[in-house]
Amino acid sequence: MSQRISYTKPSITELEVSYATDAARNGWGERCYDYIVRFEKAFSGHLDVRHGLATSSCTGALHMGLSALGIGPGDEVILADTNWIATAAPIVHLGAKPVFVDILESTWCLDPALTEAAITPRTKAIIATHLYGNLCDMERLLTIGRERGIPIIEDAAEAIGSTYNGRRAGSLGTFGTFSFHGTKTLTTGEGGMFVTNDSELHEKVLGLSNHGRVRGQTKQFWPDMVGFKYKMSNIQAAIGCAQVERIDELIGRKREIFQFYADHLLGIHGISMNTSSTGGDSGCWMPNVVFASETGVTADLAREAFARQSIDARVFFWPLSHLPIFGGHAGQPLASDIASRSINLPTYHEMGTEQLLRVVNIVKKLCLGD
Numbered sequence: 001m002s003q004r005i006s007y008t009k010p011s012i013t014e015l016e017v018s019y020a021t022d023a024a025r026n027g028w029g030e031r032c033y034d035y036i037v038r039f040e041k042a043f044s045g046h047l048d049v050r051h052g053l054a055t056s057s058c059t060g061a062l063h064m065g066l067s068a069l070g071i072g073p074g075d076e077v078i079l080a081d082t083n084w085i086a087t088a089a090p091i092v093h094l095g096a097k098p099v100f101v102d103i104l105e106s107t108w109c110l111d112p113a114l115t116e117a118a119i120t121p122r123t124k125a126i127i128a129t130h131l132y133g134n135l136c137d138m139e140r141l142l143t144i145g146r147e148r149g150i151p152i153i154e155d156a157a158e159a160i161g162s163t164y165n166g167r168r169a170g171s172l173g174t175f176g177t178f179s180f181h182g183t184k185t186l187t188t189g190e191g192g193m194f195v196t197n198d199s200e201l202h203e204k205v206l207g208l209s210n211h212g213r214v215r216g217q218t219k220q221f222w223p224d225m226v227g228f229k230y231k232m233s234n235i236q237a238a239i240g241c242a243q244v245e246r247i248d249e250l251i252g253r254k255r256e257i258f259q260f261y262a263d264h265l266l267g268i269h270g271i272s273m274n275t276s277s278t279g280g281d282s283g284c285w286m287p288n289v290v291f292a293s294e295t296g297v298t299a300d301l302a303r304e305a306f307a308r309q310s311i312d313a314r315v316f317f318w319p320l321s322h323l324p325i326f327g328g329h330a331g332q333p334l335a336s337d338i339a340s341r342s343i344n345l346p347t348y349h350e351m352g353t354e355q356l357l358r359v360v361n362i363v364k365k366l367c368l369g370d
């Protein structure tokens with residue numbers, strides 16, 4: 001049996017280990033926030049945004065950001081039907097309604113025309129998820145947001161390294177959120193970041209993030225509102241500091257792996273892969289192959305073929321509206337169609353050429369037969 005190939009896994013060097021060890025040994029008492037502050041500065045510096053707040057997850061960052069915008073019962077938030085549950089759950093927790101719209105066939109991201117058509121007087125935010133690192137059409141979405149007075153939020157969990165007209169994903173909207181889960185390009189094990197250029201919004205989220213204790217409150221144990229507890233630990237942040245120092249290398253390898261797949265697969269009839277909107281340059285978090293309908297290759301067939309060779313390939317996200325928890329509808333047409341004939345390809349820093357070729361050969365066989 002050939003060696004197992006994971007879907008993704010982190011790249012951990014002596015640097016991460018030494019920072020985490022230092023945090024575990026010395027990062028207590030008055031030094032208990034040192035790595036957190038340093039990580040927030042380093043990551044927001046990388047993005048060129050004014051404020052970064054380290055969180056326990058991307059989901060937590062979204063929850064606090066949406067809450068700080070005042071989103072609650074009766075409100076609607078528009079997002080793509082193709083999304084991970086993490087993007088929709090905070091909307092539900094706030095008592096608001098997620099409104100799922102279809103994706104573009106090219107980028108697999110939110111369709112701006114359908115987004116505009118889905119706006120009602122109750123729409124309080126639009127979440128642009130940069131799927132698999134592909135860039136949303138931010139120019140059009142930001143224009144819609146400006147014209148209609150609706151905040152555009154970027155879920156950039158999958159878009160570390162992605163840029164749009166020279167600016168980093170996550171830095172363009174009202175706020176952006178990131179995930180440092182173990183499957184993401186930069187990891188702290190679990191973790192996330194809330195980022196914004198809006199100082200007032202940052203201040204609100206800062207208060208919310210600390211059990212509702214606002215900055216400047218001099219009374220001890222005195223919450224000014226009911227907040228959240230979504231903080232990152234200093235030990236996690238220590239790992240994050242090491243990862244940010246290596247961020248160009250981490251992104252660079254993601255791009256190389258994507259390029260390897262593209263070089264070997266894009267010439268084959270019936271295969272397409274990730275693209276971004278004009279002006280977008282992907283950080284290549286997750287390569288995904290879409291098989292043309294006429295190839296007859298389905299997501300299930302592909303996943304089984306990979307599993308037989310001990311390769312952990314993952315399916316494209318199900319349309320959220322197709323899940324019974326969201327009504328179990330047919331799902332938006334393109335979101336359903338593309339999911340039915342797509343497969344994510346494994347990608348991680350230490351992945352070697354031999355492993356990449358094993359993946360390539362399975363895709364080729366699926367498409368061309370033996």
Ligand SMILES: *Cc1c(COP(=O)(O)O)cnc(C)c1O
Binds near residue numbers: 087
């Ligand atoms: C991974 C991911 C999340 C969730 O991140 P957590 O840190 O696990 O909360 C949210 N949105 C998208 C698009 C993701 O890929």
